[in-house]
Amino acid sequence: MWLVILGDTGLRRDLPFPVRLQRALMSSYAPPPAPYTPLGVSDRAARVRFRRAVTLVLMTLVLPGSAQLVAGDRRLGRIAMRIWGALLAVVLVSVLLTAAWPGLGLKAGTSPALLGLLRIVLIAVAIGWGVLFVDAWRLGQPLSLLRNHRLSLVGINGALVFVVVGALLFSAHVVNVQRAFWIAVAGDGDVAGTSEGRYNILLAGADQGAGRVGLRPDSLTVASIDARTGKTVLIGLPRNMSHFPFKEGSVMDKQFPDGFDCDGCMLNGVSTWAMDNTHLFKRKKQAGMVATISAVEGITGLEISYWAMVNMKGFRNVVDAFGGVELNVRDRIPVGLPHEASFHYIEPGVRTLDGDDTLWFARARHGSDDYSRMARQKCVMSALLSQVNPAKAVLNLREIMEAGSSMLSTSIPGSEFDTFISLALKAKDQKMASVSLVPPLLSTADPDIDVAHGAVEKAIERSENPPKKKAGGAKKPKPATDAVTGGSKGTLSSGYVANDTDDVAAAC
Structure with missing residues (x-):
């Protein structure tokens, strides 16, 4: 029996017999089973964490800075939301003014200075929004998620960053092309008035x-x-x-x-x-x-x-x-x-x-x-x-x-x-x-x-x-050819x- 116990364990032969016996017995010891966990509790917790992480990313899409305000750096969140609110106010006022006075919209759309400023703003918003998306992903604690949830979160966040930041950068490029066009074709002559209207x-x-x-x-x-x-x-x-x-x-x-x-x-x-x-x-x-x-x-x-x-x-x-x-x-x-x-x-x-x-x-x-x-x-x-x-x-x-x-x-x-x-x-x-x-x-x-x-x-x-049409009279047609x-x-x-x-x- 001792040969069976000690001969097939791979234990070192140069150790004293009592030591070899103790190690043989310990190697055959099975640890007690883990405490019982009711089926589904851990899955539900993982889904809750995943939904929370996705919600933070979507909050950043709808209202930049809101994710930081509820789960991260509140100061950063307040700054981002104020900037976002100011931009929305400027856009709304611009739309209303353009609707009331279309000439103002045309003036702004053909001004190289304003177009240059708009380009800088678009680039800055693209960079800032992208940073907020990355920070919202971090706040979602991706390392605590299951592997499939973690991959889904990366895909959702990456897609949103690509669409939002890409659209803003492309808009900045279009604005720059328009600005370059007006600069390229603008004449250097003086403003001429009308001649007899x-x-x-x-x-x-x-x-x-x-x-x-x-x-x-x-x-x-x-x-x-x-x-x-x-x-x-x-x-x-x-x-x-x-x-x-x-x-x-x-x-x-x-x-x-x-x-x-x-x-x-x-x-x-x-x-x-x-x-x-x-x-x-x-x-x-x-x-x-x-x-x-x-x-x-x-x-x-x-x-x-x-x-x-x-x-x-x-x-x-x-x-x-x-x-x-x-x-x-x-x-x-x-x-x-x-x-x-x-x-x-x-x-x-x-x-x-x-x-x-x-x-x-x-x-x-x-x-x-x-x-x-x-x-x-x-x-x-x-x-x-x-x-x-x-x-x-x-x-x-x-x-x-x-x-x-x-x-x-x-x-x-x-x-x-x-x-x-x-x-x-x-x-x-x-x-x-x-x-x-x-x-x-x-x-x-x-x-x-x-x-x-x-x-x-x-x-x-x-x-x-233009000559007025005579009431009740047919217009004399021109000779046709x-x-x-x-x-x-x-x-x-x-x-x-x-x-x-x-x-x-x-x-x-």
């Missing part, structure tokens, strides 16, 4: 980078905007006009007192001539645009308030950011050149075009002429103004701002951006009129400037004071409808 903005389009205004503009249009109602008249100027006068007393008027009558000189060449003779101008970098404005003022009789140069490549990106534009395509429009692999046609019909096709719709001349193209350009302008969706603009704000900063350079100072955004919103729901100084109204080779001035004045007068040339309704001899109308959208 209107803002006259020269819109020039060219294939160029923002700020480089010395190249030949591909298109020239004056948007004459009523400063009170936002009603707009688009005045189209043909790029091939020659023998026109400049504004009296301007640098170009002194160089060409009898009009722009040099060999091969046309309207779209004024900028190039000025950039070759910058010594004549005070602002040498802006010589091309200054000269072009003096030409436009001489031709139209209007005083130009500001100018905006649109880069066509950036324009394409902006259209894509808005999700395209719907246009009535009246004829096949070629996209690209026949030798290019991407060459194709925009087929007739009401179609939603992407940025590249919209650009070619506005610029294609194959099988067309410059004046049909000018009519299509007015259709694009009208469609963009009427179809811009504020909700979509908010969703794609970052893409629009990034594309727009490479699309636009302007002389409009940043302090005036809110004014023109407000006017654009007013113009959105109103008819847009147009007049183009092209055949058959006048000859572009030797234009009658008195006729040009009269046509502009008449178009503006009709926009400000079914002819379509180069994608525009009308012909070169009879004129294109969109170039001279009280409602561009209807003419398109």
Whole structure:
């Protein structure tokens, strides 16, 4: 028996027999069972601890600082709740003021200083809120939880931190993009007042980078905007006009007192001539645009308030950011050149075009002429103004701002951006009129400037004071034409409808 007890125990043989016997007996001793615990009590306690931990995290989501106030550092909780309350008060007051005076909201949304402050606040709130989430997780005593509860708590807290902090940091990024956009496109000129109650903005389009205004503009249009109602008249100027006068007393008027009558000189060449003779101008970098404005003022009789140069490549990106534009395509429009692999046609019909096709719709001349193209350009302008969706603009704000900063350079100072955004919103729901100084109204080779001035004045007068419908009488319809040339309704001899109308959208 002793051999059985002592032989198989693995005890050391060199120890005295009594010691070996004692150890053998102790090794065979079984400890008494643990005190009896009623089934389910420990599980319920674990669930209570888990619910408490989750509640602290959710309290931080709903009311930052409340978890610390009830289970942690009360001083930290009070500070966090006061900051949160102050932020909510600022947001509420801002919303109420914007609802009462929308101009204040536009002013704030276009102010680089306020946008910069908002960006800093968003980043600070993101960091502070993230710290509170981590502290709420700590207050939940995760090490006291069961393993599956601990993992669930980590997942819940991590998801909330990712969503809340991520959303705030992304918002800060969008605000910074918007701030950078306003800084990039803001002009450095002086604030210009209205001219006879209107803002006259020269819109020039060219294939160029923002700020480089010395190249030949591909298109020239004056948007004459009523400063009170936002009603707009688009005045189209043909790029091939020659023998026109400049504004009296301007640098170009002194160089060409009898009009722009040099060999091969046309309207779209004024900028190039000025950039070759910058010594004549005070602002040498802006010589091309200054000269072009003096030409436009001489031709139209209007005083130009500001100018905006649109880069066509950036324009394409902006259209894509808005999700395209719907246009009535009246004829096949070629996209690209026949030798290019991407060459194709925009087929007739009401179609939603992407940025590249919209650009070619506005610029294609194959099988067309410059004046049909000018009519299509007015259709694009009208469609963009009427179809811009504020909700979509908010969703794609970052893409629009990034594309727009490479699309636009302007002389409009940043302090005036809110004014023109407000006017654009007013113009959105109103008819847009147009007049183009092209055949058959006048000859572009030797234009009658008195006729040009009269046509502009008449178009503006009709926009400000539209003719009233006679009671009980039917409106005399205008002669209709079914002819379509180069994608525009009308012909070169009879004129294109969109170039001279009280409602561009209807003419398109």
